[in-house]
Amino acid sequence: MQYIKKIFITIIAVFVTVSTVTSNVVITNALDDVNEYAIMREKFHDMAVGGDYDINDPVVQPMLKSINDTAQMYWDNMNKNPVSNAKNGSYMNEDDSALDPNLDPSKDYIFPEYPLGKRRSGSSSYINANSIQFTYQYIRAMALAYETKGCALYQNKDMLEDIKMALEFMNKYHYNQDFKQGDKTVPYGNWFSWRLGAPVYLGETLLLLYDDLDKEVIDKYAATMEEFVNWTSFTGANSTWNERVSMYTGLLTEKESYMSHIQSVMPTVLKYTEPGDGSFPDGYYEDGTFIQHTTFPYNGGYGLMCLTDTAYLLYMLSGTKWDLGEASANIVYDWVIDSYEPMVYNGLSMDAFRGREITRSDTTQPRGALIIANAMLMLSENAPENIQEQFKGCIKQWFSNDFMIEQMNASADTPWYKFPLDTVVKVNSILNNDSITPISFDGTTYQMNNGARTIHWSKEGWAYTIAMSSPTIKTYEGGDSNNKGWYIGNGATYLYTNDLERTEGVEKATKDWYRIPGATSVYGRNQGTQYNLNPFAGGVTDGVYGVSGMDLSMTTHDLKAKKSWFMFDDEVVALGSNISGQYDVETTLENYKIDSENRTYYVDGNKQTMTMDGTEIAYDNAKTFHMSGNVEDSDIGFYFPNNLDINVKSETRSGTWSSLGEYNRDTNTYSADYFTAWMDHSENGNGANDSSYSYVLLPGKSVDETTEYATNSDIEIIRQDDKAHAVYEKSL
Incomplete structure (x- = not known):
């Protein structure tokens, strides 16, 4: 590295000069005399x-x-x-x-x-x-x-x-x-x-x-x-941010107290957090969850900053008298493996873990992955060879698509992104290295129950995330942004396919926040951030397949629902029962930002044309529903085992970033086209009473494959009532 070369050249020059003046002087501590602050600044x-x-x-x-x-x-x-x-x-x-x-x-x-x-x-x-x-x-x-x-x-x-x-x-x-x-x-x-x-x-x-x-x-x-600079107690990401400030202050003032403070504080950060009595203190948990503000899963928000600042401190202090040591680095490697590698899909840092940052126009899913990659690259500078190989394999997988290369090359204005040019140089070196094998997580399910989150990587190459809430995890965090995230914790689901762009661009500024896929909500009425009154929220996995469930009970609108998801090889079975609440209670199937060429869908195999005028169209007793994705292998099929009444709408929606919170200063109006499908559990807006639903999500299947699946389904619903939900997958 350039700074190392400069230091050694200086030392050699000093040695040669002194040795020519007198033979009685012995240089024994040349490195000790080097200004470590200057080394770190360089x-x-x-x-x-x-x-x-x-x-x-x-x-x-x-x-x-x-x-x-x-x-x-x-x-x-x-x-x-x-x-x-x-x-x-x-x-x-x-x-x-x-x-x-x-x-x-x-x-x-x-x-x-x-x-x-x-x-x-x-x-x-x-x-x-x-x-x-x-x-x-x-x-x-x-x-x-x-x-x-x-x-x-x-x-x-x-x-x-x-x-x-x-x-x-x-x-x-x-x-x-x-x-x-x-x-x-x-x-x-x-x-x-x-x-x-x-x-x-x-x-x-x-x-x-x-x-x-x-x-x-x-x-x-x-x-x-x-x-x-504040040396009072901070938690989670705020603690590592503070130590970053302490380091900069030390490098500028050359006062050792700021550097030694880092050594004294970081051991309290570099450990796993234990659940409290009915609460979750800020920090990383062994199931992969990162919590901030005690009630929100934040791997891709505050946790992102905790990771990158910790990696940064380890890198900057390595080789100095303030070195944090190998044991500190080892636990950060585990954080990456458990909390970050599973939640990045082909370069998208999953929204379910980003909290209020999902509505900040300058902190997108790709930019989150860039910051994670930047942290992994810093860690790789001093990591064991096996860790380096794993990190570089993940990075190669994430950036092996044109969309992510474009995002990386235009990311200089990303907040908190320390070294964009260094990242570009090193990522491209990884992409051009044939000895590095891309790493994917297809055929794996992760249950991060401390944060009421599930990640399912199917064997077919798509991924699926579920956001739930509990008596310790609230539905969403607002503040200066995300002030429309009302129903995220009501069972929002996020499907990741080859269509990497559909949730990017102006999607957050223009989408209908009352209709989030998977969530049971009350249309047109807000729900403030709150806890789920019932403790049943989470899931289990055998490592490959998974089951998640939530007994939803919200104070607002007296909204209740028992919801479950069964994640198998090429399908997800979603069940809901005992759904009740005031006003227009709905569960959304899909709310898809579509491109200008995507204008058809199918109900029971029959081709339909989108009206794009906002007209709501009802289909009674449907057996299948299919919509085309914007790119290859991104179609979505639905099979309704007990037939369902569904509603669809296609429209051009408009909105502003500033409407999502004052963090965003952009007041321009943007527009995008959407196709939305949902189930109405109410009668004429008069509330729901003991409603239910069942559907099988079939990502990547064509309309013919969806019809064929419905004819010869792999699944059988064993039970769906107030006591239990159970599904049998016959082909596994």
């Missing part, structure tokens, strides 16, 4: 800018363009002459009840989507604090382009001056050590932005520009980080 910089690569290599050019285009966009939109009239960072009047009319906030911003200063009262100022974090995030992106060879903005002095202006403006008016915390509360709004988000991006900016900023300037900005 180590960070080397990986951040992609290491040693050929700027003309077509493999890296798309990412160089992504890094450059991101920075150029931010620079073009930048306010070069910001003005702050805030008093101690606030535009509120003295009693914090309203904006002070004497203070003009109109020019107080660096980037227009993130107005600075407190502009709301009380807890609603949450979003104002976020603007500090996101402003530093954009500045960091500009610094990355400035430091990355091959970018058109590489070493652009005009941009550097604007970066310096922005850093000074932020320090003078909105983020400095004079914003006293007192009893460790933050000045206003979201504590995360003050203590973790802003110092992460500020720290990385200072490390990137370390040779371009005066030391007194770095010291001044680092003093702000010292003010806000």
Whole structure:
């Protein structure tokens, strides 16, 4: 690596110089005298800018363009002459009840989507604090382009001056050590932005520009980080974020207390968490679950950050006196194997594990997988050979499709994604290495019962995920995003096939959130986040096949249902019984974002044409239903063992990202076409009483294969009542 070469060249030069001056001097501790902070700063910089690569290599050019285009966009939109009239960072009047009319906030911003200063009262100022974090995030992106060879903005002095202006403006008016915390509360709004988000991006900016900023300037900005770094107790991902801030503060101030703090705290993170008395503390569990905020499965959200920051700390500290050791690395290898390898399907980090991040426009399923891959690559730097082979085999499987390559090459603006160019270089090296064999998990079922989640990988190459809720796991998390995730924990199911794009793009901004596949819901009426009143939620597996069930009981709308899923070789049998509730109770079969050429479906083998005008069409006593996927091998068939009345609708839907929460600043309206099928358990909207359903999901089967399956079905429903659900698969 470049930084290692520089260190050894320096040591050799010193040795030669000294030995020519006097033969009486013996060099015994040359390495001990090396500034380990400088080594680590160089180590960070080397990986951040992609290491040693050929700027003309077509493999890296798309990412160089992504890094450059991101920075150029931010620079073009930048306010070069910001003005702050805030008093101690606030535009509120003295009693914090309203904006002070004497203070003009109109020019107080660096980037227009993130107005600075407190502009709301009380807890609603949450979003104002976020603007500090996101402003530093954009500045960091500009610094990355400035430091990355091959970018058109590489070493652009005009941009550097604007970066310096922005850093000074932020320090003078909105983020400095004079914003006293007192009893460790933050000045206003979201504590995360003050203590973790802003110092992460500020720290990385200072490390990137370390040779371009005066030391007194770095010291001044680092003093702000010292003010806000918090050594009180954090849990889960917040703990590793905090240690990342501690490391950056240590590298900038060269104060050992920040580095030794990492050594003292990380052992409390690097272990499996045990369930409490009726609760689940934050952290990783041995069944593969990661919990954050004690009630939400978050492998692909907060857990993602816990993984990548832990891998990052292990990598950065390796070989230094603050090395976290082999035992620490071993448990992180287990986290990857148990909690992440099963939940990435051909490059998609499954939505059922991403919490509120599913509705953040900049944190998609592919980008989640990129961050996981980045963590695995960092771990592979020092991992045993067998672990390296496994990690690289998974990465090869995930990125062996054009969609993921496109996503990777355009991912420079992904939040928290540390080393996009380094990832591109290493992923392409893996793809071009014929000795690395792709690893898939076909024919495996995982039951992550601590998080009320199931993952089934069929032998046919598709995957299926179930999201449930329980007295310890809530239905969904909202906040600044995901404010329409009402029914996710009511049995939402996620089918993964070759159609990798159907749940990406503008799908989250435009979908009908009342009709989530698999979920039993009340159409048109919200359900706040809540626990399932019944403890029956989870499943069992023999390793290949699986059974999951949930006794759903929600306070809202008095909604109840007994739901089960039987996952076999080429089918999933879904049963529901004892369904009751107020208003329009439904269970959704499918809610599919379709392309412009996908306009037909089949009921009982008869071809139907989509109207695309939103008309609801009812089919009574149906035996089969089939819809075409957007790509090859993505068709979906349904067989109804007891015949079902179903409803379908095809339409163009429109929506905005900002409607999903204030995290998203994009207010543009987007549109997409959908085909939806569901079962109505109510009569004229007057509620449901002891309703039921049974269907067999047949992913990848053509309309003829679906009809043939219905004629000679492999399954037999043994029992479906208030006591038990049982299914017999006759061909296994």
